[in-house]
Amino acid sequence: MSLELLVEAVVSGILLGGFYAAVSLGLSVAFGLLDVPHIAHPTLLVVGAYATYALAQLGIDPIAAGFMLMPAFFVIGVGLYRFYHALFERRGGDIALRGLAFFFGIAFIIEVVLILVFGVDQRLVEAAYIGSSVQLAGLQMPSRMLIAFALAGLLTLLLSTYLSRTFTGRAIKAVAQDQTALALMGADPVRIKQSAFGIATATCAIAGALLIIVGPVEPGMGRLYIGGTFCVAVLAGLGSMKGTLLAGLILGITESLVLTSLGTSWAPAVSFGLLLVVLAIRPSGLFGR
Amino acid sequence: MVKLSVNAIDAGYGAVHVLSGVSLEIRESETVALLGTNGNGKSTLMKCIMGLTPVTRGSIVLEDDEERIDLTTKSTQEIVALGIALVPEGRRLFPKLTVHENLLLGAFRAGARTEMQRNLDRCYAAFPVLRERSGQLAYSMSGGQQQMLAIARAVMSSPRILLVDEPSVGLSPMLVKQTMDMIGTLKRELGLTVLMAEQNFHETSRIADRGYVLVHGQIAFEGKNLQELLHSDLVKRHYLGA
Ligand SMILES: Nc1ncnc2c1ncn2[C@@H]1O[C@H](COP(=O)(O)OP(=O)(O)OP(=O)(O)O)[C@@H](O)[C@H]1O
Ligand SMILES: [Mg+2]
Numbered sequence: 001m002s003l004e005l006l007v008e009a010v011v012s013g014i015l016l017g018g019f020y021a022a023v024s025l026g027l028s029v030a031f032g033l034l035d036v037p038h039i040a041h042p043t044l045l046v047v048g049a050y051a052t053y054a055l056a057q058l059g060i061d062p063i064a065a066g067f068m069l070m071p072a073f074f075v076i077g078v079g080l081y082r083f084y085h086a087l088f089e090r091r092g093g094d095i096a097l098r099g100l101a102f103f104f105g106i107a108f109i110i111e112v113v114l115i116l117v118f119g120v121d122q123r124l125v126e127a128a129y130i131g132s133s134v135q136l137a138g139l140q141m142p143s144r145m146l147i148a149f150a151l152a153g154l155l156t157l158l159l160s161t162y163l164s165r166t167f168t169g170r171a172i173k174a175v176a177q178d179q180t181a182l183a184l185m186g187a188d189p190v191r192i193k194q195s196a197f198g199i200a201t202a203t204c205a206i207a208g209a210l211l212i213i214v215g216p217v218e219p220g221m222g223r224l225y226i227g228g229t230f231c232v233a234v235l236a237g238l239g240s241m242k243g244t245l246l247a248g249l250i251l252g253i254t255e256s257l258v259l260t261s262l263g264t265s266w267a268p269a270v271s272f273g274l275l276l277v278v279l280a281i282r283p284s285g286l287f288g289r
Numbered sequence: 290m291v292k293l294s295v296n297a298i299d300a301g302y303g304a305v306h307v308l309s310g311v312s313l314e315i316r317e318s319e320t321v322a323l324l325g326t327n328g329n330g331k332s333t334l335m336k337c338i339m340g341l342t343p344v345t346r347g348s349i350v351l352e353d354d355e356e357r358i359d360l361t362t363k364s365t366q367e368i369v370a371l372g373i374a375l376v377p378e379g380r381r382l383f384p385k386l387t388v389h390e391n392l393l394l395g396a397f398r399a400g401a402r403t404e405m406q407r408n409l410d411r412c413y414a415a416f417p418v419l420r421e422r423s424g425q426l427a428y429s430m431s432g433g434q435q436q437m438l439a440i441a442r443a444v445m446s447s448p449r450i451l452l453v454d455e456p457s458v459g460l461s462p463m464l465v466k467q468t469m470d471m472i473g474t475l476k477r478e479l480g481l482t483v484l485m486a487e488q489n490f491h492e493t494s495r496i497a498d499r500g501y502v503l504v505h506g507q508i509a510f511e512g513k514n515l516q517e518l519l520h521s522d523l524v525k526r527h528y529l530g531a
Contacts, residue, residue, distance in 0.1 A: 164390075167397050174383040174394055180341065181381040186369035186398030186446065289385045289426055 017252020018149030048208015066209025077201025237288020322500030395445025
């Protein structure tokens, strides 16, 4: 591999990594902080992408659409958590396995609904920044990837500030560690988790907009992102937002280098391969406490 | 004036009956000891007061001037909001949060947020080691430091009534002494009312005004003052090795 090719691969890997971080931040909250086996997270991203598509049909800019959808997605997340809590979590037992089954079922149902509403064809949106690219330091960079990278940075900053600076944010960090202790601080653990799940789902609105900005989407696409998002959330050390950004970059760069040197057929193996290597060396993730 | 009274309560865990007909009273600015060896129901009583374990009979009443509030109908959040805090058995810190984050969580309840900075200064002044280690993760601290953090975290909620469940467990005799002294000092400085569950009668007697002895889920003895407790046959038999 020539040096020029290497630099190009690393730079596009960094940009791709920003995108991976953006789509994984919600999972870092739901799975990393709350311990909820939220396997439907990538499917909610796809819902965010289709909702963005629907708004774009009305002439709304896709990024603006992503932000506009956040409150609705927060409410969806709250509803989803309440449902999960009432039916599963509250009853105890082997919550990990039953939770996995619940969210798998949810993902499946959502996928079917998406097919019924939008059909199986690929959908995409149009905007000035989608086809264009920017010349930076002699490198050609697609504008849409730069936007994904910038939004990932912004989301990470907002989330980590919220989690460390607000009372609810700090309670979200604590709730999976000891619910009874949190109740003794005067917080209601169920309401705290509910807010956290709402926030995690709200990130799917913006990340979903990015998903359809980066490329066309189809209803079953969520399944392709299970490996990548869980890889990033675990790599991040379960629950660290800045760790999620760094883990996304690591996955992006690794994938880009593997694709450049070994060919695209290796793509699906990269995320799980990376996950296995990290779990073998450092089970608590790279940036975990 | 605040007064907490437990009136003939029964409580347990499903088919396991733990407390039967337990009554006790804690009046403003007292330090009351709840003595009892392993498994006699001290922690269960503490959890009943905090609304963590349901009470099947009797009442737990907080009297505040003219107001009478039955705590058995309240949630843990509501009880904490009334100014009652528990330093739980086993400390129950948030292990993967820093000392500082643990303390800030103590100030979660609405009534404590405005006093957060003042309480934080107080806690750091009372426990300088917590200030030195404010960025350290709670699980990585020694047992004594963890106990200090657990007490400080409860103080962060600006309580009027502080319940402390066996603070001496797992500590060296010297640390037990220090911990007791610290509870005594905080009580005086903050004007707290304290109920402390303990097995270590000797150390408890240094700060307690009076106490109760719990045996098999019933109050077996009530000492109206420290002298009465010291001379109780039960206490002599169980705690003083006589
Ligand atoms: N969650 C629970 N489920 C069932 N039984 C319990 C539970 N917690 C405590 N018990 C039982 O209740 C009884 C009283 O326990 P409790 O913890 O209140 O005693 P304690 O006086 O605090 O003892 P220790 O000094 O060991 O802390 C014990 O027999 C114990 O086995
Ligand atoms: Mg106990």
